Amino acid sequence: MRAALRLGAFDAERSWRPPELARLPAAPAAADHVEVMDELLAGLCAPGDTLVTRRPVDPDLLAALRGAGLAFAHHVVADGPGGAVEELFARDPAAPALLRDHRLVPYAVTPHVAALASSTPLPAVADVARVNSKTWSNDLVVDLGLPGAGVVVRSTAELARAVADAGFPAVVKDPYGVSGSGALEVGTPGVLRAVTRVLDRQVAGGARVELLVQPRYDKAHDLSGHGELAEDGTWRWLGVRAVHNRGFRYAGAGPADGARARFEPALRDAAAEVARRAFAEGYWGPLSIDAMVLADGALVPVLEVNARTSLGRLALELDRVLGDGALRCHLWQVELAVPPGTTTGHLVRALRRGGLLLGAGSGAGCSVLGGGVVGPPTARLHCALRCGPGELDAVRARVLASFEAAGARPRGTVHAA
Template sequence: MRLTTLLTEFSRKLKRALTGHDEAVFIYINNFEVEEYWNEQGVLKLPSLSVGSAADVVNRMEELGIFLAGEQDVVLLKELPDSGFIADAQAIGFGRSRLIATEYNEPGLNITANILHCQRTLDRLRELADTQDIQAYLVPFGASDQEEELSQRTGIPLAVPPADIFRKVNDKGYSRRLNAELGIRQIPGCECYSLEELTSGFERMKSVLEQGGRIVMKDSMGVSGKGITVIADEARFHKCMKLLEKQASKNGTRAVNYVLEQWMNKTCDLNYQILIHQSGEIEFLGVKESLVEQGVHQGHLMPPRLSVAQIEVIRDAALQIGAALHRDGYYGVAGIDAILDEDGSVWPNLEINARFNMSTYQTEIQNQWIPEGMLALAKKYTLRLNHRLDYEKLRSTLGPLLFDPLKGEGILINNFATVNAAFKGEDRVFSGRLYGVIIAHSAEQLRSTDAAVEAKLSFINEVK
């Protein structure tokens, strides 16, 4: 039954929210890390570490969209998926949407920029819009000036708010101001918009350090752990200020956009999603336990280990935040990061990610293959390779660990493109990522499958 069910539950819900009806054709542009294009000009920032070919890998995360789009929709890709991978996806009910790949994949460009540099793909999109009986819309991970340009050049409207709304509501300072307005429990801290405010904010908070705690300094438009500095002593803060002052003397501005917050000891990270309709209706889509390392998302645990009371605190905050976002011009998917502290209490809003989230791409998998009573772990696995990894080789290596739809357990691979995305030539070592969702009947089985997958992939790492 599951294999023949059309996977349109979330897709139809999303269409109703964004367009008011559920028969539109959505053209998905999964432009991960769009936040990079929301940065303000003329604002001082601490230098960040650039990691080699990481962008090449991030830019291939657009393949995750195959597990989100409905059968009548379109997914834009930098390259067509591996034939074995798409066959496996189709065997469990995914990957049935139309796939359009750019004529040439420029690895350093995200999917939108790649399309804007490819006239043939632009022509195909115009032709698609002209021949479509049903209204087509562009649906990005999040909208920036690039997606607005793509809409303009193809004549296909965006189904989401303008880029300036995305910039406004994704600012970490906006989240803090919303908490204050709505009376949502908030981590002690302050927003800083100049070097002077940064200094005075630190002076007010440095008692945290004196009591043995830490302060975290966050770039308000930072993404994926970038722009986060943990301050354990005054010397660290003054070193940061010295770097910013040096930039200020060169750039002639003292403007910054940082948040200072007390570092909270936590039991776990949480992420929950809401769907905001253009009409103002707010839907709570659920909460997951997030796996986070050094501020960087690593995966999700489903269901979260929360009490009914803790979930209700999150739900209440979600509905308030959703209503405020709608009032401020935003509609669509929003993910909110929260934490559970050591005494079991919830801090419901660390920051708002008003855009698609990793959770968004797991929604149809969850709806279709993770019924109540089952557990799941969505995770990325890092590979160190000196050769292209063939999908069939990966399949044979994982063997019985792969997802079995009859048993309803195993690892369901939901992105293979990121494995070889940074490949530059034989015998040149590169890092790849494999994305998968492990589904199990028990916590013990979940842990053992995860450990077995790690062991098998470690063997692949050693293959020359």
């Protein structure tokens, strides 16, 4: 099999979302952070693979990744005006040779990816977009009679009724929202009125409403199940991750050990049915299913479906590659306050000075994975923490102490699953 060519923008949902859909009120997204998340695909690379990124990767970070056992070639797309990494790559003089010599393995199948894939079989973009919609996954939950079904609404009047039926607080989701973007908690009638006013103004301008309304569940744990759906429909279950979210935003993932491990059989069964339905819709490729355990111990096995690569899948693969016997790997998103002049390389070197920088088979420690912006006065990036059972908090504290020695202090609540 030819080596993989990995690339892809982490905001694929934007390309799938119909342009006429009305938008929920939201704070501006951090586009610069999303643009560099393609660095995280390094965690999925095998020796001989090539990673394509939109921006250059810090040399210290590249060296550290390779030292941890993530060996790959790297190509930065030729600079150009705007556009996703796939769009810029299509205009890159190096693209024809790289595509000829590799098999294209994208983060997600988008229109720009499809335009690149003349020799790589991929599912149709329309089928991928449909399966990624929360409308599709909610219809599936209803059809299967699973717990956790919401209500799809197509007008502000339906929205008001559905929120009233769910009770305050309720959660309203855009069908193509991701990691907190496009999800809004409606806690009072006043908030609901404000949301409907925003939507009504857009409808008056020609937009249409399509939203999912769910109760605000009393949640104990978030989980995600992962597998691979082959072009012939063969389904391969890969495993489950425990997920930590900060509000509606992703914050990390790790092994689903202890009490959470008992839910894997039910998640595996639900995922197999989701895969069967997704294949019937024309989709194949990576498939991840978000789930949750409620405070009363009940399992909601299908909350959302991600028919693309996901951070949970990345966490699973990192554990396979960087895990070392009893030492397991946790994916951690950390936010720091950093002094002027700080770069990703400074944080990598801080880990090395603290004796924590991961090497292949070197014991507990941390590897900075990138996938974020280190732009003083703040930094947001992803790390892989490797540690033994019960050691996560201690290793995380040592990592933060190393960062603080370099002048970088944690911002907000610090978590890793």
